[in-house]
Amino acid sequence: RLTIVLMGKRGFCPASQLDVKYVENQEEYVGQSFNFIITRFEENGRNIVVSRRELLNEEIRERVTAFFKEHGEGDTVSGTVTRLMSFGAFVELVPGLEGMVHISELSWSRVENAADAVQPGDKVTVKILKIESGEKADSYKIALSVKQTSDSPWESMDTMFTVGEQVTGKVIRLARFGAFVEIAPGVDGLVHISEMSHTKRVLKPEDVVKTGDLVQVVVKS
Numbered sequence: 381r382l383t384i385v386l387m388g389k390r391g392f393c394p395a396s397q398l399d400v401k402y403v404e405n406q407e408e409y410v411g412q413s414f415n416f417i418i419t420r421f422e423e424n425g426r427n428i429v430v431s432r433r434e435l436l437n438e439e440i441r442e443r444v445t446a447f448f449k450e451h452g453e454g455d456t457v458s459g460t461v462t463r464l465m466s467f468g469a470f471v472e473l474v475p476g477l478e479g480m481v482h483i484s485e486l487s488w489s490r491v492e493n494a495a496d497a498v499q500p501g502d503k504v505t506v507k508i509l510k511i512e513s514g515e516k517a518d519s520y521k522i523a524l525s526v527k528q529t530s531d532s533p534w535e536s537m538d539t540m541f542t543v544g545e546q547v548t549g550k551v552i553r554l555a556r557f558g559a560f561v562e563i564a565p566g567v568d569g570l571v572h573i574s575e576m577s578h579t580k581r582v583l584k585p586e587d588v589v590k591t592g593d594l595v596q597v598v599v600k601s
Contacts, residue, residue, distance in 0.1 A: 391428030440476030461502040479522030488566025533566040
């Protein structure tokens, strides 16, 4: 706990009541001035206990209430990436309120690792897909999408490519019958194993290309 000086009297703030997040280094707070709520006042001021956490939680509740008055499912808002997980990225919409972007909603392109699309601290524009109440009081589960803030690349395919056009693409995955090649973000096509070489019979796609290769392909259909 920390010793707090207020109006000439000494009080105490338990470490758990210093912030809404876990305080790893209490020394960082020494010498700083904050607002506190007095949670205990006994023995004519000789036993004073204060909390900053309760005050911060009240401010968070006010910001969250204001956010939901203005925004709902289907809205597009701005946020900041706070942390990455194997299944996606968490985005802070307002201080104290986070939503989650599933890895499949980070980009129209295929994303294997969230770090390939975003990094903590990045400012992102997201669409609110779903809002649900969490298990705890005043908590929420918010599903977000980055990719749905822009049109699907498939909607403009007719203007992007023509049959017979030669383009450069990236091999994104292999199958026994051929290789899938991404020719634009979120747009991939199949190069059948029979189309992988004019000079030899290909038995396995990996004999010709590997995932990540840049290749020249022709749009057949």
